[in-house]
Amino acid sequence: TVNGVDEEAISSASVKISDGDVIKTVGTTNSIGQVSFNISDLFSATSTTYTLKISKNEVVKEHYYCNYEKEFTVKKKLNISSILPANPKVNEGITLTVDADDYADYNGTYLAIEDTNNSSNSQYITLTDKTYYFTLDNPGTYKIRLSKSSEYWSDERTIVVEENPELKISFGDIVLGTENEFIVLDTYDAKVSGAKVTLMGENLSTYKTSDYDINLFDVFVLIDRIVIEG
Structure with a gap:
């Protein structure tokens, strides 16, 4: 969405995206200042940093619009879909599910399960499946991080593991x-x-x-x- 400094939508603005010296035209904004695109339709390499270029050759109150440029990064999706149960107990089975597009995306993903108070209780795993089962032997707060290469977004969650209640x-x-x-x-x-x-x-x-x-x-x-x- 393209807006002016007064937050009003700017229609008929030209939108282009460049990857280095390669420039592709996205189109022009509609009446509410919007234009849609799919980066994979414009460039073959989808995981990189692009430059968004917006311009409009029109005089408004004796002034031309200023051109606008902004960089943005596109990476592949790699998210933690769920961690169940949400409030696990010590030694209770925990299931982590990765939200990834296909096998090539989640295979080889690095999973870190880190005890924020005692690093010796942490676990580090390389995933071969989009579902991972584990238990934690000690109560505390754990940071769960999912990462891969620079082509992927990383993700992080926090869970609190509690002691089992006395029966x-x-x-x-x-x-x-x-x-x-x-x-x-x-x-x-x-x-x-x-x-x-x-x-x-x-x-x-x-x-x-x-x-x-x-x-x-x-x-x-x-x-x-x-x-x-x-």
């Missing part, structure tokens, strides 16, 4: 021969899904994983220890 278990009186419910809670008394509960006692060593609770049927042994794991 506890809630249950009422254990009645032999009947269904008994065990509920796993976090430090805020919220139910925790996917926890492994191990019941240990004489002639008993078993576990079962469910969404929120563990139902124990027809237990006729003494339970002397309950272990829960995230």
Whole structure:
């Protein structure tokens, strides 16, 4: 979009783009000062710095428009599409997805996962796939940077890895021969899904994983220890 110093749109302005000595005409601006172009339609090498040239040969209030030039850089896309979960816990599986056009773009991409407080916890990987799975063993703030050659834009995200909440278990009186419910809670008394509960006692060593609770049927042994794991 081409505007004057008064922020008014300038129509019928000539727009050209140069790459060194090679100059290509884009066109003229419309009534709202706009002109559209695709750089790959003008030049074969798309990752470089170009010069935008704008001019208009018209007298306004006894003055000509000043010519305008500005450099801009075009590079290939290389973005972090997503990092899930957004708020991971220690040792929780994390999935990073790269938003790139094709295999040649993401293959060989350099991924840095840097602990901002302790560099020894950092990871450095060269990607061969657009999806990368990893875990982080320590809580803290991590900078995740994606980069390649000078032909590509780099990208950076920040994630905060938190400690796993302390788990506890809630249950009422254990009645032999009947269904008994065990509920796993976090430090805020919220139910925790996917926890492994191990019941240990004489002639008993078993576990079962469910969404929120563990139902124990027809237990006729003494339970002397309950272990829960995230």
